[in-house]
Amino acid sequence: MLIAGNWKMFKGPAETLEFFDRFEAPDGVEVVICPPFVSLEAAVGEEWTIYAQNVHWASEGAFTGEISAGMLVELGVQGAIVGHSERRHWFGETDETVNLRCHAALEAGLSVIACVGETETEREAGATDAVLRLQVAAIPQHENLVIAYEPVWAIGTGKTATPEIAEEAHALIKSLHPTRVLYGGSVKPDNAAELLAQRNVDGALVGGASLDPESFAAICRAAVA
Numbered sequence: 632m633l634i635a636g637n638w639k640m641f642k643g644p645a646e647t648l649e650f651f652d653r654f655e656a657p658d659g660v661e662v663v664i665c666p667p668f669v670s671l672e673a674a675v676g677e678e679w680t681i682y683a684q685n686v687h688w689a690s691e692g693a694f695t696g697e698i699s700a701g702m703l704v705e706l707g708v709q710g711a712i713v714g715h716s717e718r719r720h721w722f723g724e725t726d727e728t729v730n731l732r733c734h735a736a737l738e739a740g741l742s743v744i745a746c747v748g749e750t751e752t753e754r755e756a757g758a759t760d761a762v763l764r765l766q767v768a769a770i771p772q773h774e775n776l777v778i779a780y781e782p783v784w785a786i787g788t789g790k791t792a793t794p795e796i797a798e799e800a801h802a803l804i805k806s807l808h809p810t811r812v813l814y815g816g817s818v819k820p821d822n823a824a825e826l827l828a829q830r831n832v833d834g835a836l837v838g839g840a841s842l843d844p845e846s847f848a849a850i851c852r853a854a855v856a
């Protein structure tokens with residue numbers, strides 16, 4: 632099981648170190664933490680696997696505000712999230728840029744968590760399958776890449792997908808792309824065990840509940856239970 636914590640735009644370097652002072656995870660679970668760029672340097676000095684939340688496709692250039700894969704490698708970062716729905720929604724990320732970012736990260740030796748997921752409107756229109764097929768088709772196959780299924784309507788809303796909905800989407804994704812698939816969207820200590828017990832759920836990408844060392848540890852424990 633792989634349990635990744637996506638801190639989004641929370642925790643500068645000082646709060647990052649405070650988190651690691653209090654965080655403990657059981658053996659038998661692969662833990663990944665994804666702090667904001669400015670906290671990566673503090674985080675890589677700790678004993679955990681650290682990923683960035685995004686990575687650019689060029690090795691360098693006139694791309695104000697972006698960070699390259701080589702820069703992350705130099706810092707000791709081991710991977711990156713690519714194509715999170717917040718990037719797609721707020722920052723114009725498309726399947727094409729997701730594809731470019733994945734390739735650049737993998738070629739630099741980084742691991743990737745590539746995100747897919749339908750919006751509420753798409754689900755209500757019966758378009759979930761079609762949306763997932765398109766998004767998954769843009770993601771390269773590679774041994775260092777896993778996919779996160781994050782239904783947009785479940786992110787930060789407290790509205791978790793039922794285990795059945797998650798399982799159905801994960802089975803579809805795996806039929807298209809042979810890889811591990813993490814579930815994301817309001818994963819909390821009290822719903823993690825049920826979601827992680829599904830046959831095709833190989834871990835979780837956790838947002839809000841990864842900010843607190845105790846609740847993130849509880850989700851990690853649910854993964855080994």
Ligand code: PGA
Pocket residue numbers: 637781785786787788789815816817818836837838839840
């Ligand atoms: P959430 O976020 O757990 O706060 O819903 C998940 C994510 O965006 O990766």
